[in-house]
Amino acid sequence: MERMKVFLVRLEILLIVLLVFSPLLYLGFKHFSPEIALAQYDYAHRNAQYPTLSPLHTEGTNIVDSNGKPVLLRGVNLISTNWGSKYATWNPQAMATAAQDWHVNVIRTRIYESEYSAGYGQFFLDLEREILAPARQNGMYVVIHPWFGQNDSFPDKNGEAMWLAVAKRYESDPHIIYDLLAEPRDATFQQLRDEYMRLIPKIRAVAPNSLIMVTGLDWGRDVNAWLANPLPFENIVYRTNPYNKTGEFESYFGRIAEKYPVFIGEFGTENDLSMTLPDVKNLLGYANDLHLSWTAWHFTATGCPCLLSNESSFTPSAYGQVVKAALAGTTYPYPQPTFNNDPSKLYVYSHFLESGFADYSWGLSLSLGSTVTTNFHNDAGLYFNTSRRIVPTDYQTFHLTLDTPHPELFTLRFKSYDNQLSNTFDLKNSENTVPTSAINLASISGILIETKGTIPDPTPLSLSNVYFQK
Numbered sequence: 006m007e008r009m010k011v012f013l014v015r016l017e018i019l020l021i022v023l024l025v026f027s028p029l030l031y032l033g034f035k036h037f038s039p040e041i042a043l044a045q046y047d048y049a050h051r052n053a054q055y056p057t058l059s060p061l062h063t064e065g066t067n068i069v070d071s072n073g074k075p076v077l078l079r080g081v082n083l084i085s086t087n088w089g090s091k092y093a094t095w096n097p098q099a100m101a102t103a104a105q106d107w108h109v110n111v112i113r114t115r116i117y118e119s120e121y122s123a124g125y126g127q128f129f130l131d132l133e134r135e136i137l138a139p140a141r142q143n144g145m146y147v148v149i150h151p152w153f154g155q156n157d158s159f160p161d162k163n164g165e166a167m168w169l170a171v172a173k174r175y176e177s178d179p180h181i182i183y184d185l186l187a188e189p190r191d192a193t194f195q196q197l198r199d200e201y202m203r204l205i206p207k208i209r210a211v212a213p214n215s216l217i218m219v220t221g222l223d224w225g226r227d228v229n230a231w232l233a234n235p236l237p238f239e240n241i242v243y244r245t246n247p248y249n250k251t252g253e254f255e256s257y258f259g260r261i262a263e264k265y266p267v268f269i270g271e272f273g274t275e276n277d278l279s280m281t282l283p284d285v286k287n288l289l290g291y292a293n294d295l296h297l298s299w300t301a302w303h304f305t306a307t308g309c310p311c312l313l314s315n316e317s318s319f320t321p322s323a324y325g326q327v328v329k330a331a332l333a334g335t336t337y338p339y340p341q342p343t344f345n346n347d348p349s350k351l352y353v354y355s356h357f358l359e360s361g362f363a364d365y366s367w368g369l370s371l372s373l374g375s376t377v378t379t380n381f382h383n384d385a386g387l388y389f390n391t392s393r394r395i396v397p398t399d400y401q402t403f404h405l406t407l408d409t410p411h412p413e414l415f416t417l418r419f420k421s422y423d424n425q426l427s428n429t430f431d432l433k434n435s436e437n438t439v440p441t442s443a444i445n446l447a448s449i450s451g452i453l454i455e456t457k458g459t460i461p462d463p464t465p466l467s468l469s470n471v472y473f474q475k
Contacts, residue, residue: 066267118152252358268298364388404438
């Protein structure tokens, strides 16, 4: 009887202790359960039999495997792990469908700094469950790119810590490719270069054999700019996101692709984008000609441009059908451009836009062929813009060939990166030359052609041979 009383007292004390400390026990379990699940997950996958992927590196203009054989990475972007519970189960299904039905061998996905800040264990557990484990099971590489803050150009200390944690965890994993910055803009090229010079050695100190992608300014489009001062590291691939017209491809990545490996990270078409379905076909054809790897944006039916019209059935959209056919081996013709290599000239336009320039015109629809052609309207403007800063004093003159019935009704101005405008120059003839000493700007990033007064509406206009002369 006495023993029973002692037992009941001890049981009562235990229940009181559990009652008092249960919130702490619950919080502790909640805190550590992702790490526990991640450890179990890692153990299971270390002992699983997956298709073996070769580590990748670069040689010349190619991405190659461990035997030096060129590897073409062709695939799709897949949404990240933060789109809600539906996608937690949908993502692995999408990975299998992309690999088996679309013949994808690479997935590009996004990691969020905010998710890393919320918890290391859950961050990596979600990434494993939804993306990396299905990629291993289906023999696919994974390109990881970041979202810092509100899609900031550069990471803060926490964003950098996220990358270092990824590098440490996957330091010897051949599936992982590092795309360190997403869409840089509102910065100088030197600031961008300095950021990579700071980040890359830190990643390589942890993951020395990593394949790293490097992007450019103008929202991650202009990688040609690296030709003037490439990064001094091995195993670097220059990545571009050209949501652009065909005549702008060469301006962003065509030249650098002749010397270094280039990866097209994103492209796509929908109603409010300048890239059309014919432009997509031309980009795919150009990528074939240059033997470039790519991932199309993106493999869902939301957050378009969308490769799918129905996520449940994985039915491709019209744009998705073009990409799926390309993944299956369909080729699209594209005429290989011939570049102007006169070192005394900086071309803005020859047979296509160059030097990082893109069409930012308003009220106009331009045709970018052997010449720029358009029908000019009142209250419209032709505007070529680049993320680079051209120094006028590096050149003697600016040249522009103009063909229009009324050249006297048009003017030329230049714009700096900080939106300062130059003097206004009248365009009186078909051949126009402006001394750069007359341009009252320290740098140039934009070229504008506008109307002077009222013009016959519409007025045909074409441009050719637009360049700066040393």
